[in-house]
Amino acid sequence: MSVVPAEARPGGSRSGTGTGREPAELGPRARLWPSLAAVYRAQLSRARVARIPLLFVATFQSVGILVMMRGVVDGGSEAESVVAGSAVLVVAFVALNLLAQYFGQLRASGGLDHYATLPVPPAAVVLGAAGAYASFTVPGTVLTAVFGCVLFGLPLAHLWVLVAVIPLAGAALSGLGAACGLLAPRPELATVLGQLGMSAALLLGVLPPERMPEAVRLLRDLLPSTYGVEALARTFGPRPDWAFVIGDLAVCAGVGVASLAVATWAYRRAAVR
Numbered sequence: 001m002s003v004v005p006a007e008a009r010p011g012g013s014r015s016g017t018g019t020g021r022e023p024a025e026l027g028p029r030a031r032l033w034p035s036l037a038a039v040y041r042a043q044l045s046r047a048r049v050a051r052i053p054l055l056f057v058a059t060f061q062s063v064g065i066l067v068m069m070r071g072v073v074d075g076g077s078e079a080e081s082v083v084a085g086s087a088v089l090v091v092a093f094v095a096l097n098l099l100a101q102y103f104g105q106l107r108a109s110g111g112l113d114h115y116a117t118l119p120v121p122p123a124a125v126v127l128g129a130a131g132a133y134a135s136f137t138v139p140g141t142v143l144t145a146v147f148g149c150v151l152f153g154l155p156l157a158h159l160w161v162l163v164a165v166i167p168l169a170g171a172a173l174s175g176l177g178a179a180c181g182l183l184a185p186r187p188e189l190a191t192v193l194g195q196l197g198m199s200a201a202l203l204l205g206v207l208p209p210e211r212m213p214e215a216v217r218l219l220r221d222l223l224p225s226t227y228g229v230e231a232l233a234r235t236f237g238p239r240p241d242w243a244f245v246i247g248d249l250a251v252c253a254g255v256g257v258a259s260l261a262v263a264t265w266a267y268r269r270a271a272v273r
Contacts, residue, residue: 038120038128066144070151084232149236168252176263224259
């Protein structure tokens with residue numbers, strides 16, 4: 001049997017006070033944006049087939065509401081609220097309802113364990129899934145807005161503001177939907193919470209605020225999608241007040257950051273249980 005000097009061994013030491021082993025260096029942590037892009041692409045490819053029929057239902061629902069309200073509302077500011085609310089309702093259907101169901105089922109089936117083993121930040125999982133689901137709302141929202149403008153005789157010139165309304169309102173509602181799905185103890189409760197949120201967006205966003213009681217208006221102001229509706233509705237006027245439009249979009253952005261932060265915390269909480 002040969003004797004190897006301590007100096008010849010990797011990390012060896014003559015002192016005998018330590019184990020003689022250096023801790024192995026871990027690989028670099030995954031960065032947020034590349035991880036976010038990878039999760040987004042994966043979610044987009046997985047949800048493409050399953051969610052297209054539901055997106056058709058969301059668009060058909062909003063178009064049906066426009067047709068129904070045409071017999072009640074003639075024009076003016078009420079028509080602007082109806083069209084803007086119906087367009088944002090497509091975003092609410094996907095961001096609140098479908099995303100709450102998705103994360104609720106993912107938690108119940110143990111799917112969060114799969115994401116927990118991946119070297120991706122929790123924020124990338126939440127943002128990637130929310131972004132993928134929000135992407136499906138773009139065609140339906142644009143179609144609903146164009147159809148509503150034609151139906152009620154509203155101008156189409158400023159519909160480009162949907163470029164800001166869809167992602168900002170979608171971020172605010174997606175964060176709430178993901179949080180509901182991750183915090184709900186059972187997937188059935190997550191589904192109920194998502195449907196209640198979508199119903200609130202329907203009743204408080206589509207109906208003209210002038211016809212609502214004061215107490216209901218206060219509830220309407222607490223709903224994040226309201227500010228996306230207001231931002232879009234203001235652009236239908238002959239001279240839109242862009243300062244108010246930007247202010248409404250800023251509120252959507254602020255609520256979106258807060259709600260996605262809550263959803264990220266809820267993901268960490270659910271993943272370690």
